[in-house]
Amino acid sequence: MHAIKPPPFSHFDEMLAWSEASPHQQQTQFQMQLQQFGGQSQSQSQANAQTLDARPHYVPYGNWLADTPSASLTHRRAQADLLFRRIGITFTVYGAEGGTERLIPSDVIPRIITADDWTYLERGLTQRVTAINKFLADIYHDQAILKAGLIPRDQIEGNSQFQTKMIGVKVPHDTYASITGVDIVRNNDGKFYVLEDNLRVPSGVSYMLMNRKMMMRLFPELFLKQTVRPVEHYPAMLLQTLRESTDIDNPKVVLLTPGRFNSAYFEHTFLAQQMGIELVEGQDLFVKDDYVYMRSTNGPQRVDVMYRRLDDTFLDPLAFNPDSALGVPGLFQAYAKGNIVICNAIGTGVADDKSIYPYVPDMIKFYLDEEPILNNVQTYQCRKPSDLSYVLANMKDLVVKEVHGAGGYGMLVGPAATAKEVEDFALTVKANPSNYIAQPTLSLSSCPTFVEAGIAPRHIDLRPFVLTGREVRMVPGGLTRVALREGSLVVNSSQGGGTKDTWVLGDEEDPAVNASESK
């Protein structure tokens, strides 16, 4: 039997909750398991007033865990590692010497979301992504939101992610972000917050799918105990979304990858294969008379829709970065003429920039005339002098990020940093304040996770993938990332993060118990 380390009293844990002790109740096997771990002192100190138990939607899983011999679990974890390695589910770490291809650790304890929580998240995500698409169409055409004075003009036009070449370019159905990965966390108040909207080339969905495949293969009995809503149809949904992005019947759809040295190469091959579309590199394509073709063994073939996993600036050396060897010369011209659809559209990065993030609730009100369903995290914009001085004075309590940063690079987590690191980062921020934003340190919710010492709480986030075709769609759940180092809040795979299978429970369960505290 695996001992489980209880979460700190102040954390919101997805699986475990402290509650009033009822002295007459017999201890369940699961509770005894909780007390086996070294950290008994805490449970003892709470013993008189509080006891720890699984939240209702985790009870079937908790019971299963209590009943499963630890040797069996250890065996199946080893099997999972082996399978991941064989299948080659890897990502590439930049800047690392030698063995740059690494496995992404996948934890076997699932993150479970109640049906009610998901209904709430799905509504909020649909609203948010709809508003962002309207915002993108607006700023590249009428700019009504700037004229209304809701966002300062220089915030958009001075933004390096704003593609001036896209002004006036007609994007089919005004769908700019066909694929969005929204990073969501739950704070210790039990509420969900959106951390950022990834609108350029969000990745990670293949890990969501592989985690599920692996869990079903290794723990089939778990899926008989509870209704876990399926996610396996994501590639079909994505293909439908891509096909809907054009008005052409039976379009030729391809996936453009930077190649096998890209960190997400596994995902590119996986998705292309699952959708049954061609995986192409820039060198496989050429433009003739403003149409895009791929070089095939049968001669040139027209391409109608491109799901690109390559940043804007590399897409076309004639239109953007002239040094790009990864792109296709003339692609932008073909795109601007409407002869190919590129998903996501060029120039979406302006809306997921951290300096624009604070305005998303305003966008929702402006374009949809609705109250935002999902919470934003309070954000200090260092470009504002008052915010800057607040940030500099409180840096050790804040998370400070580069506005264009991604992947957990170029950021400072105040509470985890040394005085020296804070001091150094303050100088960097002062040198270029408009390049930074800061947010209060959220205490990301935790979830029990296998670590060397046994099962212990680790912080997690959630990235659902929102698809926009003729309508907004998503599979229930998303990718749960977990910070494997004790106490760490950084979940990025490049920084020692792992992943978990994410279960959204079916409606016939009655998980409403938890719903009140999460909204």
Added chain:
Amino acid sequence: MLSRVASHLYWMSRYLERSENMARILDVTQSLAMLDRSADSGGAMTPIVITEAQAEFAETKLTATYANVIAFLAWDKKHPSSIRNCIEATRENARAVRGSITSEMWENINDTWILFQEQAKNIDPMLTGNEFFEWVKERSHLFRGVTFATARRDQPYHFTRLGTFIERADNTARILNVKYAEEAPDSFEEKEVDKETDYYRLSAVLRSISALDAYRDTYHDVIDARRVAEIMIFDAMLPRSLRYCMDEATKCLDDLPKDSGRIPRRIASEINAKLRYGTVDEVFDYGLKRYLADFLVDMERLGTAVNAAYMELH
């Protein structure tokens, strides 16, 4: 199908075939080492000569002992055609197109690479080499078997097979070229060699292309140098003979898009015609060494034409 994908598949199987052939050559080298115990023997260099790695080997400044040669050809990281590098190149090519091959094929070759990295640590060229070479052959057989059993018979499959047979024909010609032509330029029949050593050398050559049993079944007679050449060049049923390889390569090309394949198909048919309608007597009248040199030039022309027809990114 993308030209780049065709190229990766073709090279994937060429590299795997090359690793297998290297293992075959080294396996034989290792057993010949037991016959030939003189330390500075030229025999140790034979596999280096077959695979044209003289310059690379000279750079290592190692002495030409059997152990050094085997270690160099098996797992030297700097030698592009070492077994190690061939397996890695196979896996890298497969990884570049893993969506175009079956998941069984990918998992098999990925597994081979993972296992190789674990194995390589504990190999002593003279002690456990044999086991290792057997393993390399087995992994190659396994991949071909997985391909045979899981791949759809469409373009990716044909390109994969084309790579196998072009590489294999090239290799068989090289083994024959070095083993014979070097030792007895034109009329080796008359050359007086120690009969016993000759028997072992010839049977080793046959073993290196899995042809010893076939030889016995075909000729029911002692191993004779002329017949060894005949079976390796002209046998229509032996899977590593030049004739068989070119029959298969021609078939693969016939299954690929015909419009772009005109030139490689013509060259392959020309090579094939020489094998179909040739005899071993003609070969020896012409000179075996010259004949094989011509063949290798033809194969190079074919390789270039295949590349230009399907894989070049114009």
